[in-house]
Amino acid sequence: MIRLLICDDHAVVRSGLSMLLNGKYQIEVVGEASEGDEAIALAVQVKPHVVLMDLSMPHGKDGLTASAELKKLMPDVQILILTMHDDEQYLFQAIKAGASGYILKNAPHEELVGAIQAVAAGEAYLYPSATKKLMSQFMNQHSHTPADDEIFNQLSEREREVLGWLAKGYANKEIAQHLFISVKTVEAHKSNLMEKLGLKTRPELIKFALQKGLLHFEDE
The missing domain is CATH 3.40.50.2300 (Response regulator)
Structure with a gap:
């Protein structure tokens, strides 16, 4: 409960x-x-x-x-x-x-x-419009560096997929269902991502994913 x-x-x-x-x-x-x-x-x-x-x-x-x-x-x-x-x-x-x-x-x-x-x-x-506002704020306040590109290029294709789903706010179980993998595998990818990218919070993750073009939203 x-x-x-x-x-x-x-x-x-x-x-x-x-x-x-x-x-x-x-x-x-x-x-x-x-x-x-x-x-x-x-x-x-x-x-x-x-x-x-x-x-x-x-x-x-x-x-x-x-x-x-x-x-x-x-x-x-x-x-x-x-x-x-x-x-x-x-x-x-x-x-x-x-x-x-x-x-x-x-x-x-x-x-x-x-x-x-x-x-x-x-x-x-x-809620959806809040997510867009948050990401817009990060776009206006932050820019990526060449070091970001180097780190991003080291990510596997699967890690990039998991990064995109995480940044959109999906839970581990939902990501596992979308990608046809286990929840434990999603958790392992998430842990590896945070360590490789040096990130600690979801807003930081959203910022990075947005900069790399991993987030796409349909018009409401």
Whole structure:
């Protein structure tokens, strides 16, 4: 079961999410908080796998500050931002604060469940337009070097395929199904990629894959 802590300043939202998720989809709601400090204190007590965190909580500590503090205190907890703000500045700040995912409140409940499951499994989750915004930001801020080309040329064809799928946000199991290989093989390729490229985070991986032309998105 995925142990989930919900943090939102609206009691109706917390209650609705709890009714929607608790005891379903292998999710157990282990606590509810109305602001950031309460969420941090409660997380220490109930030890959730995932914290579903609202950004704007005017009557207490905001979600960004709480996320950053919680990640320092409990590095293994995964934070999924649930917000009404479809704004790239909030997105970038959430990632910097240590969030593993970012989803809008108007998303279908199936998408929310998938996002919770993804971050609980150690994957990152961004809704499609957020992914495009993130990659656009990296395009504008970063350029590759000849050393990048040399490293990229050392990757095998399979490693390049796995890199592309990872950068698009697919989970290891989904990549394994697409490429007809085992999950363990995907994990091995991922580990080798991170070591060869000297990368530590998914945003860095997205940046590198984008520079190498490995990401292609259909127009919505």
